Amino acid sequence: MRHIISILIENESGALSRVAGLFSARGYNIESLTVAPTEDPSLSRMTLVTRGSDDIIEQITKQLNKLIDVVKLIDLADAVHIERELMMVKIRTTEQTREEIRGMADIFRGKIIDVTPTTYVVEMTGPSSKLDAFIAAIDGDTIIEVVRSGPTGISRGEKGLHL
Amino acid sequence: MELNGAQIVIQSLKDEGVEYIFGYPGGAVLHLYDAIFQQDDVKHILVRHEQGATHAADGYARATGKPGVVLVTSGPGATNAVTGIATAYMDSIPMVIISGQVPLPVIGSDAFQEVDMVGITRPCVKHNFLVKDITKLAETMKKAFYVATTGRPGPVVVDIPKDITDPRIKIPYKYPKKVTIRSYNPAVTGHKGQIKKAVDLLLTAQKPIIYSGGGVILGEASKELTEFAQLLDFPITNTLMGLGAYPATDKQFVGMLGMHGTYEANMAMHESDVIIAIGARFDDRVTGKLDQFCPHAQIIHIDVDPASISKTVKVAIPIVGEVKPVLEQMLEMIRESKKKPSKKALDSWWKQINQWRALKCMEYDRNSRLIKPQYVIEQLYEVTKGEAYITSDVGQHQMWAAQYYPFDKPRHWINSGGLGTMGFGLPAAIGVKLAFPDSDVACVTGDGSIQMCIQELSTALQYNAPVKIINLNNSYLGMVRQWQEFTYESRYSHSYMDTIPDFVKLTEAYGHVGMRIDKPEDVRPALEEAFAMKDRTVFLDILTDRTENVYPMIEAGKAHNDMTLRVADGTSTDRELA
């Protein structure tokens, strides 16, 4: 099953490689990984998407917790949560296709954030599945480049991941 | 007090009560060596290879329970230490390894003798630090000792760039009394509800067994374990790492379990209905084939590391905490409980176990005209009255030492179980001897293993650490040969060395006493003579039966009730006695 694990980790050099190294050393799969500092400059927040049986996910969370730099973590998949991913797509355009791409971006609530005579860059956020759907909806031959941040997530309601 | 970085490191070792540093100098640690020169409180032991430093510190730690301390230079000094760090990591041994690093401004420039020590050791340390600021140095040292010795112990590396130890830069020194790390709070006591559940299950068990391991020794809980087993009258088995946690000469002890465990221990595990695992981690050498592991048992597991629990074998009642307080709580609950273990059930369980015992799985040919390695260990036991510290290397000799020297006390059996590092035995013995100069210390080794750290004979002389080396010389990488005999139709691919050195001359060249023994009747007198030479290191090169194998054995991929045993004529047989 797919799990999205949210981690508060000491904002120290090397902390990221401890997490990444753990996954490669123990043969766990990482689908995506995002990290950025938090409102508390001594902490970073990492969101990691992985897949595995319940036993493997249990080991992953235990092994992560064992890392001295890991302060706290939750498996967002355990409760209702919101997931968002940012994507930017650079698309080759012609006079004839511009209208259609703008329309498509609108439907997906995307924004066009860069324009040249021959290209658009479309920015879009949403659950990963929505971004997948947008990619599927446009002509693959026109895509020059896609960048995706990987999902980040937050739980719904009062509860939060903090110290 | 104003100190420079080098002095801060040495002063913090003093403040930690460190007796010995095992190390080897080089460019990046010259400031540190200068600080060592100018004091006498912390004694430095100059080894002959950095691997030796790590194993000696490790042996010291295993025998004393105190953290072992290592000092190595950057680059090759640091990489030479890695095998020993990994060895300590796999067996959860507390160590602090200080490595020199190139100066901060040149890190990352492929400077002379630069390696990314923090990166290289990351997967085989409990934690590591790169010190980037002299004002954090004392605190980092404190954290290193704190992390290494608490919770599930392990090695911690402190990598110190040369400019941090610059003698010209002095700062006020204060060693913190206490540190806390917000992200590190190891469990101590277990969950009361879980402990209660466990006690209830134990008191209703019909065929219980205690499976205890290295965690009991690491957690100083032998006394509690012994009381616990004896109060319940349950059979008890130990892992290779747990030997000595429970007195092996006691009647409730059924021997080691696992690949080279006894028939009775493995059968009892297989047939049991309740297992309590105490500070043991269900290693694959113990469990054998996982899907046939203890098919009838409900399992209770006490471990300080949650990640050890339900890692390979699912357990019914996990208890996260240290062995000692958890066993204390259990003892109290059992004493207060109105329920008692069923005498009738236990009587018939013991009857069954004694039948398995009657098979005498450890018998060997006592009439052989060749020296049997098992006989050597039995004689070693008698000559040392069972009181010696025994270190070992890795191979058949290691298993024979474990099987034929019954350890009654913890911390006396010192071997590399998890990593299985050949070369461990001799330097470890030196570390033990320095810690306990008045005790007998013997290293049981093999003709292959001893050559991996033999240079430490020189260290033993320099620091007057007279150890006895019992070389069970079969002119084979015997353990490899055994596997090749069993699974590769005796194609002995590179498990034989035909240029084994003359160990007697070699030992003499190092300034010690060497003896060669090739007749069974000479074994006992030679051992007596060797142990009588209190202040000499003696190397006993004992030429043993080259074809001898370690039995019993659970071959790879088999279950506990499917052991290969020795039969009377010395050959082996597959016996299924479920």
Ligand SMILES: Cc1cc2nc3c(=O)[nH]c(=O)nc-3n(C[C@H](O)[C@H](O)[C@H](O)COP(=O)(O)OP(=O)(O)OC[C@H]3O[C@@H](n4cnc5c(N)ncnc54)[C@H](O)[C@@H]3O)c2cc1C
């Ligand atoms: C050639 C060879 C053959 C071998 N054959 C065998 C064999 O036949 N049988 C065998 O048993 N082994 C054998 N081994 C050793 C095996 O590889 C493992 O090292 C060993 O089984 C592990 O022992 P353990 O389970 O006691 O765990 P250890 O490695 O000692 O781990 C200790 C456990 O206790 C926990 N712990 C630590 N401190 C505490 C505390 N204070 N409180 C609570 N928990 C704590 C730790 O978290 C860990 O889970 C062999 C090794 C070699 C090299």
Ligand SMILES: Cc1ncc(C[n+]2csc(CCOP(=O)(O)OP(=O)(O)O)c2C)c(N)n1
């Ligand atoms: C450093 C290292 N290399 C290789 C091995 C694999 N290995 C395990 S036992 C063994 C043979 C050991 O031979 P020896 O020391 O003579 O002991 P014996 O088995 O003959 O008693 C080998 C090569 C190991 N454990 N450690």
Ligand SMILES: [Mg+2]
């Ligand atoms: Mg050999």
